[in-house]
Amino acid sequence: MLKKLFQSFRTPVRRVQHLRTTPEVLNSGQHSLQRNQFSRHAVSIVERLQNAGYQAYLVGGCVRDMLLNITPKDFDVATSATPEQVRAEFRNARVIGRRFKLVHIHFGREIIEVATFRANHPQDEEEEDSNQSSRNESGRILRDNVYGTLEEDAQRRDFTINALYYDPVSERILDYANGVHDIRNRLIRLIGDPVQRYQEDPVRMLRAVRFAAKLDFGIEKHTAAPIRELAPMLREIPSARLFEESLKLFLSGNAADTFEMLVDLQLFDPLFPASTEALEHSPTYTHTLISEALKNTDLRVKQGKPVTPAFLFAALLWPALPARVLRLQERGMPPIPAMQEGAHELIAEQCQRIAIPKRFTIPIREIWDMQERLPRRSGKRADLLLDNPRFRAGYDFLLLRESAGEQTDGLGEWWTDYQDANDSERRDMIRDLGSKDEAGTGPRKRKRTGAKRKRNAAADSGE
Ligand code: ATP
Numbered sequence: 001m002l003k004k005l006f007q008s009f010r011t012p013v014r015r016v017q018h019l020r021t022t023p024e025v026l027n028s029g030q031h032s033l034q035r036n037q038f039s040r041h042a043v044s045i046v047e048r049l050q051n052a053g054y055q056a057y058l059v060g061g062c063v064r065d066m067l068l069n070i071t072p073k074d075f076d077v078a079t080s081a082t083p084e085q086v087r088a089e090f091r092n093a094r095v096i097g098r099r100f101k102l103v104h105i106h107f108g109r110e111i112i113e114v115a116t117f118r119a120n121h122p123q124d125e126e127e128e129d130s131n132q133s134s135r136n137e138s139g140r141i142l143r144d145n146v147y148g149t150l151e152e153d154a155q156r157r158d159f160t161i162n163a164l165y166y167d168p169v170s171e172r173i174l175d176y177a178n179g180v181h182d183i184r185n186r187l188i189r190l191i192g193d194p195v196q197r198y199q200e201d202p203v204r205m206l207r208a209v210r211f212a213a214k215l216d217f218g219i220e221k222h223t224a225a226p227i228r229e230l231a232p233m234l235r236e237i238p239s240a241r242l243f244e245e246s247l248k249l250f251l252s253g254n255a256a257d258t259f260e261m262l263v264d265l266q267l268f269d270p271l272f273p274a275s276t277e278a279l280e281h282s283p284t285y286t287h288t289l290i291s292e293a294l295k296n297t298d299l300r301v302k303q304g305k306p307v308t309p310a311f312l313f314a315a316l317l318w319p320a321l322p323a324r325v326l327r328l329q330e331r332g333m334p335p336i337p338a339m340q341e342g343a344h345e346l347i348a349e350q351c352q353r354i355a356i357p358k359r360f361t362i363p364i365r366e367i368w369d370m371q372e373r374l375p376r377r378s379g380k381r382a383d384l385l386l387d388n389p390r391f392r393a394g395y396d397f398l399l400l401r402e403s404a405g406e407q408t409d410g411l412g413e414w415w416t417d418y419q420d421a422n423d424s425e426r427r428d429m430i431r432d433l434g435s436k437d438e439a440g441t442g443p444r445k446r447k448r449t450g451a452k453r454k455r456n457a458a459a460d461s462g463e
């Protein structure tokens, strides 16, 4: 089977620019990879498939990351065996099918993903008739579950650095797209014609940014050039897929850099239209609040601490809230209902783009509600708030707002001290609050006049 490797030419080569029909082969002395660095389960799967007569390689992110001395998140295998053939070889294998059929092989907590070589759907006129329904009118690939050869599998991958195949048996790397060259030069480069590849799958624009931020690579100029113009194509992507993708963008430890790049390449707008408007109207505040939140998230990820998507989305959307609340108030809605309704509208609208599941939208609302409640501390309120399961997130969010320059009259520091204080100190702190307790510090406060604020604060606290 292995010798078949260099000789299948089912795909016409004329539209393939960065792809070679015979790969550059790097022998074990020509690269830094060693078989024992890879998951032994993944290596044993490759060996077993090869022994059964199939082609099989470690591929994608794990080869790329290993060449860069980064610990891979997971190990993927690509093979000529079909999912059914793979399943027949392994007792612990499950065929799963979301966008395409894959096999998951389970070893305790480790799951190795085994994918059958796939081909891109043809696009040229003479090839199109049999497969017309696999693309939409803008060239987007709707289905790509057609099996293919190894060469075709390399060609349908997104970036050159993601199309490297490592054979742990011969310890050779097969490089069809000059990926090793781009790894050395630290460049994200699409395989093939960038415009066509983005049209096939606009999410590749987000992936370019994600890998550039993660690896600290540049985006090669032809790969970067069409992005601003094609960015609106992201609006056509199903919102559930964009949710998954946005978690990868913002929860992988490089969110602050990712955000800057998304804004620069105009990719932030189709993902977060309301926040983009806020960036235009109050650039310094919005930018500071979002980047501070993302820097905190990055730090937590690097320290191995848990991060919640709810906090992240609460921060990404918060700067868009005041404009909405104000609009509703101008139509005569009282402040508290306006805040509630504004929050509801904003989240509903955002979910059209990015399908944030309910288990996160509910805590987003709770974090925001907490911002209304944290200023109101008199009597037993402060202690009740401390016991609220959402207190910590609400308090962290308050500090975030302060770090972005929101004026809260020392509220964050007060809560910091209150948490440290003993019972009698706490009683003193509540007594010392006096009349300044009840002012609301929701997002609309920044827009209010002093007199209005007093009236609203009284209404807020039901006085
Ligand atoms: P990570 O470390 O973030 O998981 P990865 O490279 O493994 O990086 P995945 O999203 O897990 O990224 O995808 C695995 C591989 O599948 C990629 O390396 C790439 O070769 C291919 N791939 C994934 N998504 C696409 C896409 N939208 N278009 C083309 N190829 C893709």
Ligand code: MG
Pocket: 060, 061, 073, 074, 076
């Ligand atoms: Mg991966």
